[in-house]
Amino acid sequence: MIASLSAKNCASNKKAIGIFDSGVGGLTVMRQIHAALPYENICYFGDTARVPYGNKSPETIKKYARENARFLQDQNIKILVVACNTACALATDLHSYVDVPLIGVIEPGVRHAVESTRSGSIAVLGTKGTISSGAYQERLKAALPEAKIFAAACPLLVHVVEEQLFTHAATRLLIEEYTAPLMKNSPDTVILGCTHYPLLQPLFQEILGEDIILIDPAYSTALAVQQKLRALDQLNSGPEKGSCAFFVSDDVLKFKETGELFFQRSLDKVTLKI
DSSP states (O other): OHHHHHHHHHHHHTSEEEEEESSSTTHHHHHHHHHHOTTSOEEEEEOTTSOOOTTSOHHHHHHHHHHHHHHHHTTOEEEEEEOOHHHHHHOTTGGGGOSSOEEESHHHHHHHHHHHOSSSEEEEEEOHHHHHHTHHHHHHHHHOTTOEEEEEEOTTHHHHHHTTOSSOHHHHHHHHHHHHHHHTTOOSEEEEOSTTGGGGHHHHHHHHOTTSEEEOHHHHHHHHHHHHHHHTTOOOOOSSOOOEEEEESSOHHHHHHHHHHHHTSOOOOEEEOO
C-alpha cells in the first residue's frame, strides 16, 4: 500500500506546471519558473489569435481566461499560473472554474513590493487594462493600508519591446514621459506590472535611479509556485531536467521568433491549438 501511494505521488509530481498568457509576454514568467524549478515539466499556452487582452471587455477576458484554463487542464497539469496581468486583474473568479491550485502574477508582486518598500510609497506601471482595473492598487492598499500608491498606464512599451527597441532613444523618451509624473511623488518601489517590462528593467533602473527598488512580478511568481508545490509535496526532483511544451492559438512562426527573445532560449515543440 505504501509503495502504491509513493508511485501515485511520483506520477502526480511529474505533471506539468500550466501557464497561460495572451501572447508571448508570459514567457518572462515561464523563464523565471524554469530557472527556479529546472526539473519541472511546463506547458505554456499563448493566446496569440486574440492578443491583446487589454482592449477587451471584462466579460470577454473572463471568457478567454476560462477557455485557456480548461485547455491547460486537459494537458494534465498540477498547478495553473495566470501570467497575464490583465486576466489576473479581471478574471478574479477563475479559481471556481479549475480543479488545480491557481497562482496569478499580481498577488506575488504585491507581496514582494510590500516587503521591499522602505517608505510605503509604491508606484505601479502597466497596460491600460491592468491599471484601470485597479487590481494592483486595491491589493496594495489591502496589504499595506498606510501605503501611498501611484499608478500609470504605459501602453506603447509593449510595442517597443516586441520590436526589440530595448535601448532606443524613443524607448527612453517613453519611459521618461510615463514615469515623470509618478516620480514627483518620490516612490521608493516600482512594480513592473506587465510581463513585457522585465526586458526593459536595465533601462528603467538607469532612468529611475539605482535607489529605486524594481519589482518583477515574474520572479515573485516563480517563488510563489515553488512554495506552493513544496507545501503540496508536488515538487518534481528529477533526475531528468523538465521538458517545455508550447501551444499557441495563431502564427507559430511569429511566436517562436518573438518568444525566443522573452524566454531567452530556443523554443521547441510549439504546437498550434486548433
